[in-house]
Amino acid sequence: MKTTRYERISLNLIYFVLFLLIIATVYPLLHVVFASFSNPNEIIAHKGLLWKPLGFNLEAYRLVFSNPGIYTGYRNTLFIVVVGVALNLLMTALGAYVLSRKNVMWNKLFMMLITFTMFFSGGLVPFYLVVKGVGLYNTLWSTIIPFAVNTFNLIVMRTSFQAVPDSLEESAKIDGANHFTILFKIIIPLSLPVIAVMGLYYAVEKWNGWFYASIFIQDHNLYPLQIFLREILILSSTDNMTSGSAVGEQFQIGATIKYATIVVATLPILCVYPFIQRFFVKGVMIGALKG
Amino acid sequence: MNKTAFRAKLIRDFVTNKYLYLMMLPVIAFYAVFNYAPMYGVLIAFKEYSPLKGIMDSPWVGLHHFTTFFESYYFLRVLKNTLIISVYSLLFEFPAPILLALLINEVRNKTYRKVVQSATYMPYFISMIVIAGLIRDFTDSGGVINTIYAYFGGDGTAMLQHAGLFRPIYILSEIWQKAGWESIIYLAALMAIDQEQYEAARMDGAGRLKQMWHITLPGILPTIVILFILRMGNLLNVGFEKIILLYNPVVYETADVISSFVYRKGLLEFSWSYSTAVGMFNSIINLILLVLANWLSRRITSNSLW
Numbered sequence: 001m002k003t004t005r006y007e008r009i010s011l012n013l014i015y016f017v018l019f020l021l022i023i024a025t026v027y028p029l030l031h032v033v034f035a036s037f038s039n040p041n042e043i044i045a046h047k048g049l050l051w052k053p054l055g056f057n058l059e060a061y062r063l064v065f066s067n068p069g070i071y072t073g074y075r076n077t078l079f080i081v082v083v084g085v086a087l088n089l090l091m092t093a094l095g096a097y098v099l100s101r102k103n104v105m106w107n108k109l110f111m112m113l114i115t116f117t118m119f120f121s122g123g124l125v126p127f128y129l130v131v132k133g134v135g136l137y138n139t140l141w142s143t144i145i146p147f148a149v150n151t152f153n154l155i156v157m158r159t160s161f162q163a164v165p166d167s168l169e170e171s172a173k174i175d176g177a178n179h180f181t182i183l184f185k186i187i188i189p190l191s192l193p194v195i196a197v198m199g200l201y202y203a204v205e206k207w208n209g210w211f212y213a214s215i216f217i218q219d220h221n222l223y224p225l226q227i228f229l230r231e232i233l234i235l236s237s238t239d240n241m242t243s244g245s246a247v248g249e250q251f252q253i254g255a256t257i258k259y260a261t262i263v264v265a266t267l268p269i270l271c272v273y274p275f276i277q278r279f280f281v282k283g284v285m286i287g288a289l290k291g
Numbered sequence: 292m293n294k295t296a297f298r299a300k301l302i303r304d305f306v307t308n309k310y311l312y313l314m315m316l317p318v319i320a321f322y323a324v325f326n327y328a329p330m331y332g333v334l335i336a337f338k339e340y341s342p343l344k345g346i347m348d349s350p351w352v353g354l355h356h357f358t359t360f361f362e363s364y365y366f367l368r369v370l371k372n373t374l375i376i377s378v379y380s381l382l383f384e385f386p387a388p389i390l391l392a393l394l395i396n397e398v399r400n401k402t403y404r405k406v407v408q409s410a411t412y413m414p415y416f417i418s419m420i421v422i423a424g425l426i427r428d429f430t431d432s433g434g435v436i437n438t439i440y441a442y443f444g445g446d447g448t449a450m451l452q453h454a455g456l457f458r459p460i461y462i463l464s465e466i467w468q469k470a471g472w473e474s475i476i477y478l479a480a481l482m483a484i485d486q487e488q489y490e491a492a493r494m495d496g497a498g499r500l501k502q503m504w505h506i507t508l509p510g511i512l513p514t515i516v517i518l519f520i521l522r523m524g525n526l527l528n529v530g531f532e533k534i535i536l537l538y539n540p541v542v543y544e545t546a547d548v549i550s551s552f553v554y555r556k557g558l559l560e561f562s563w564s565y566s567t568a569v570g571m572f573n574s575i576i577n578l579i580l581l582v583l584a585n586w587l588s589r590r591i592t593s594n595s596l597w
C-alpha cells in the first residue's frame with residue numbers, strides 16, 4: 001500500500017507525541033532515583049531538571065535503613081498484604097461460588113443487596129463508628145476485615161465461575177463431592193487466571209493503602225509502610241532519623257532522605273510490576289467484559 | 292402461591308442448599324456489618340449523636356444538621372468546588388485515556404508500542420502518598436515544575452499555596468497517574484474492531500482522520516458510554532484521599548470538596564452527626580446522578596447499566 005506524505009508526517013507526529021508522554025511519565029521517577037544518590041548539599045542548591053545523580057552519596061540510604069520505623073513498616077505491610085489478600089480471596093471465592101449457583105432461592109435477593117452497596121453507603125463517619133464498635137480500632141485487622149470483599153471483584157469472579165461447565169460439577173457430585181470439594185478442587189483450579197488477577201488487584205490495593213490505616217491505627221508499632229512514608233513526605237518529619245546531627249545537616253540530609261525512602265518503599269512494587277503487568281491487563285479485560 | 296406451599300418450598304430449599312448457605316454466611320455477615328450497619332448508622336445524621344448514649348438513645352434533632360449545613364458558608368464553597376473538580380475531570384480526565392488509546396493504536400511497531408504502554412501504566416502502581424509527595428516536591432518553590440514554569444514567566448512560588456493552581460495541579464496529576472492504565476480498556480475495545488472496515492475505508496480514499504471518525508470512534512462508543520455512566524455515578528465522589536494529602540488552609544477556597552469536608556468535620560473535629568448529614572447529602576446526589584445518567588444514555592444510545 002502506498003502511503004502519502006501526509007500520512008507519513010502524521011504518523012511521525014504521533015510517535016513524537018507519545019515519546020514526550022513517555023518522558024513525562026518516567027522522568028519524575030528517575031528524578032527521585034537520581035536525587036536519592038546525590039550529595040545533599042548539591043541537591044538543595046540545584047534547581048530544575050536532574051539528568052544524573054549529583055555526586056554519589058549513600059548516607060540517605062544508610063539513615064533510612066538504620067531507622068527501625070522502616071522495618072516495622074515493612075513487617076506490618078507484609079502482614080496486611082499476606083493475611084489480607086488470603087482473606088480477600090477466600091471470602092470473594094466463597095461469595096462468588098454461592099452466587100453463581102442456580103436454584104438457590106435467596107440468591108437474587110443477595111445479589112441485589114450486594115450490588116446496592118456499590119451505589120449507596122452509610123458514609124465515612126458511620127463506617128468509622130462501626131469499625132470502632134466491633135473492636136478493630138488500633139489493630140492491623142482494621143485494614144483487613146472491613147475490606148474483606150470488594151463488590152466489584154465479587155461480581156467479576158461470579159461471572160467467571162458461571163462460565164465453568166455444569167457437566168464437570170455434575171460428575172463430581174455423582175462421585176460424592178460436596179460443595180467445598182467442588183469449589184476448591186474444580187472451580188478454583190479452572191478459574192486460576194481470574195483468581196490470580198483478583199489477588200494482584202487486592203495486593204496492590206493493600207500495599208498502597210494508607211487512608212484507613214491513618215484513621216484506625218494509633219500505635220506507631222502498627223504503622224504500615226505508607227503511614228511511615230506519609231510522616232516523611234507529607235508531614236516532613238525526618239527528625240527521628242537525623243537526630244544526633246547538627247540542625248543544618250539535618251535539613252540537608254532530610255532532602256535526600258525523602259527520596260531514598262520513596263525508593264525503598266516503592267522499589268518492590270516497581271520490580272514486580274513488569275512481571276505482573278500482563279496479568280493486570282488481563283484483569284482489566286475481565287472486568288470490562290462484565291461492563 | 293399459598294402459604295403452606297411457600298413454606299414447604301422454603302424448607303426444601305434450605306435443606307438442599309444448607310451447605311451453600313453455610314458458605315455464604317461469612318460473606319453475608321461481612322456485608323451486614325460493614326455495609327448495612329453503616330447505613331443504619333446514617334440515623335445519627337438526624338440525631339445529636341453521643342458515643343456514650345449510642346445511636347438508639349441519642350436525642351432526635353430532625354433535619355437540624357442538614358439545615359445547618361445548607362445555611363453555612365461552607366455549603367456553597369464545597370458544593371461549588373466538588374462540582375467544578377468533577378466537571379473538569381469529566382472534561383479533561385475522561386477523554387485523556389481515549390486519546391491516548393487512539394494514539395497508541397496508530398503505532399504499528401510492536402516494541403515501541405510496548406514501551407509506551409509500560410511507561411504510561413507505571414504510575415498507576417505508585418502509592419497515593421508517594422504521588423502526593425512528588426507533587427509537593429515538584430511544585431515547591433525550587434521544584435522542577437516551578438523552575439520550568441518560572442522560565443516561561445511564572446512567579447516561582449510554592450504552587451500548592453496558590454488557590455488558583457490547585458485544580459490544574461489536581462487534574463493534571465490525575466491524568467498523569469491514570470490515563471495510561473485506563474487506556475487499556477479502550478485499547479481492548481479497539482482491537483475488537485473489524486479490520487476489514489479500515490481496508491474498505493482506505494479503498495474509498497479515507498485518510499487517517501476520516502477513518503478515526505467514521506470507524507474507530509463508533510467502534511468504541513459503547514465502551515465510552517458505559518464508562519461515562521459509571522463515572523457520572525461517582526461524579527461527586529471526588530477522590531478526597533489525594534486532596535487531603537495536598538491541600539492546606541490557604542487553598543481551602545478552591546480545594547475543599549464535600550468528601551474532604553466530611554473527613555475534616557467528622558474525623559478531625561468529631562462533629563459526627565453533622566459530618567454524617569453532609570455525607571448523606573453527597574450519597575443521595577450521587578445516586579440521583581447515576582440514575583439520571585443511565586436514563587439519559589438509554590434514551591440516546593440504548594446503552595445502559597440496567
